[in-house]
Amino acid sequence: MVTLTIDGNQVEVPEGTTVLEAAEKLGIKVPRLCHHPSLKPYGGCRLCMVEVEGARILQPSCTLPVSKNMIVRTDTPKVREARKFVLSMLFSERNHFCMYCQATDGDCELQCAAYEQGLTHWPLTPNYSPYALDASHKQIFIDNNRCILCRRCVRVCGDMVGNFTLGFEERGANSFLVADYGLPLGESSCISCGACVQICPTGALMDRGSAYQGRETDLNSSASVCTECSIGCQRYVRTRDNRLVRIDGVWESEPGEGLLCEKGRYTPLEPKSERISAPEILQNGNHAQATWDEALAEAAKHLKNAADGAVLFASAKLPIETLAGLKAAFSGGLRGEHLYLTDDDETALASVRLAEELHGPFEAKLNALKNVDVALLLGCDLERDQQVAGFFLKRQVLDNSRIITISGLDKPLIKRAALKIQQKKGSSFDLVTGLVSGWHAILHEGDKLAEENLAHLEEKTGIKPGNIREAAAMLKEAQNPVVVIGNEFVSLEHYDALVRLVLFCKQNEFPVMIIKRHANSLAAAQLGYKPAAGSQPAKAAFVALGDEEPSAALLEQCAQIPFLVVSASHRSALTDKANVLLASAAWSEEGGNFLSTEGRLQTRVAALDAPEGVRSTKAVADALAAALGVSGKLDWMSLLKQQPSPVELED
C-alpha cells in the first residue's frame, strides 16, 4: 500500500493506483474528459492536471501512479488556470456552439466541465474548418465538428468490443474520426453495438433513434437486465411518457462491463407488428374480441377436453415466475406434464442432465473468457448469438490470445480466430468422438495411436490431422484455456458424445462452458421444460409466446394441432391461427427473474405500463391455472435450488 497526501488529506491506496483514483477515494473529483473508468488511462486531454510537490510542471492525474509520501494539490490557481486554458483550446478548435447541439444541458461532459471551471467566454477566437457529417449508419451519426479527440470511442471499440472499427485520420488538432480507414460508418465493419455513442463525452457521436427526445435528466431510467440472449448484460432502459427512448449499458457491471450488442441496445426499440390489445376468440374463421373470462373459459374447456393430449409451448424468454406458473397450471390442471419450449435448442437440457450425472456444477463462468490465452469454440457462434461474450474474446486477439474455432458452418465463428477448422456439415458428433480420442492420443499417448485416430477422424469429418495437431499443441501450452461448446455440438440424440467431451475437458483441466440460447433457457430446463422438437402429437396446445416471433419450425408444429390457445403481445402468423388469443405484456412491460447461462439470477424491471386490457404473462399463467381449477403457485426458487445445476447459482 502507498500513503500520499491530496489537498491536505492523507490516503492509503494500493500500489499502481493513479492519483485521480486516489483523489476519488477521498471524495475529491478531479475534472477529466478523456478518462473513463472502464478504459485504460490515456492522458490525452490534459484537463486532469494537478500540482505535485517537487515536480517542475503540472502532471496528468489520470495516468500518474501514486508514489510514497507524494503531496498533491488539485485546486490551486495554477491548476485552475491550466484547466481553463485546456477548455478554451477545445472550444476554439471545433464547432462547440452548444445551444445547437443535442447533447447540451447536462448530457455533454465538455459543457459541464466548462461550467464547473467557470468559463464565461471564449478567450481564443474559434479557428476551424467544418467537417462533413457521417449519417450513413442506421443508428449512429458522427459529427466531427463536436469531437474533442479524446479517443474514448476508438478505445472502447478496440479495447473493449474488440471490433477495431474506429480510428483517426490526419494529425494533431486536424485529426478526425473515421471508420475502417475512411469508409462511411454505415458501410464499415461496425457491428452497431453502440458502445462508442454511449462513451462519447460530447455530441460528436449521437444516437439517431433517441436524438431530440430529451436529455438524460428528462428520462425515466430503470436499472434492468437484457433478456435478448442468455448472457444477461445489465442495462438501463430509458423512457419518457410511457414510451421507450433509449437503452444504455451499465458500466462496471457484471458480466457485460457496460457493453451491449445490437440485439440488446437497438433491436428492442424497433417497431413490431400490430399490438394485441384484448383477448379474441376465433368464430366462423374470424377473430372476435372477447372478455378475459370468456376467452379463459373457452381455452380451459378445450384444454381440459384434450386432457393428456394438451401440450404447453413456452418461450424461454419469459420470466421464471411465468414459466413456473404455467408449469403449475399444466401439471396440476391436466393429466400428464407436456411442457415444451418454443425453440429446439438442446444445450440447456443437455447441460442440466450432465449436472445430474456429475452431481453438480461443472461449467466455468463467463469471466473465464476475459483472461483466456487459448479458447476453443466448438460450434458456438459468439459473434452472432451471444455477442458480448464474443467481445471478451475478440478484444484479446491483439494480446496474443488465440482462438480456435471448429464448426460446420460456412462462415468462421470468430473472424480473427488463429485457427479456423471447418468440418463436413452434419459431422459434429463424429467429430466430438474423434476429437476426444485424437486429442487424448496426442496429449497423452504415442504418436502411432494418434495417427490412426486422426486418419479415422479425417475420413469422418474432413478435418486434416495437421489442424487437430496444431489445436492440441495450442491447448497443451495454454495457461488459461477455455472450451466453449455451442448448440452445433449439443444434441440429446448424441448425448454420449457430449459426456465424453466434457469428461475429457475435466480430465485435462480445461474449463468448459456450454452456451445456452435464451435468457431463461437454463431455468426452463431446470423446471422440466424440453425442446419443442420432442413434443407429442397434441389435440390442443397453449402457446405462451410473450413478444417472441414464432419460428418456422414452431409454426409447422402448431399447424398439426386442432385447437390453439396463444398468449402473445403482437400479431404474427401464429396468432392469426389461434382459436383463443390472450393479450399479454411485452418485455418492457413486465418484470421478473432470469437465470443466465452462467447461473446469475437477475431481475428485469418493468419500464412501461402495459396497455389497458393486456395482462402480464405471469397474470395470464395464473388466470389459466384458475380457469383449470388449480393453484398456479409454485416455489420456483426451491425447485431451482433442488435441481443439480451445471453452473454455481448466484444472486
Ligand code: SF4
Ligand atoms: S457501434 Fe460498436 S462496433 Fe460500431 S464503431 Fe461504435 S463501438 Fe465500434
Ligand code: SF4
Ligand atoms: S467522437 Fe466523441 S469519443 Fe470519439 S474522440 Fe470525438 S469526442 Fe471523443
Ligand code: SF4
Ligand atoms: S449479449 Fe445478449 S444479454 Fe448482452 S446485450 Fe447482447 S443480447 Fe443482450
Ligand code: FES
Ligand atoms: S483526463 Fe487526464 S488527460 Fe484527459
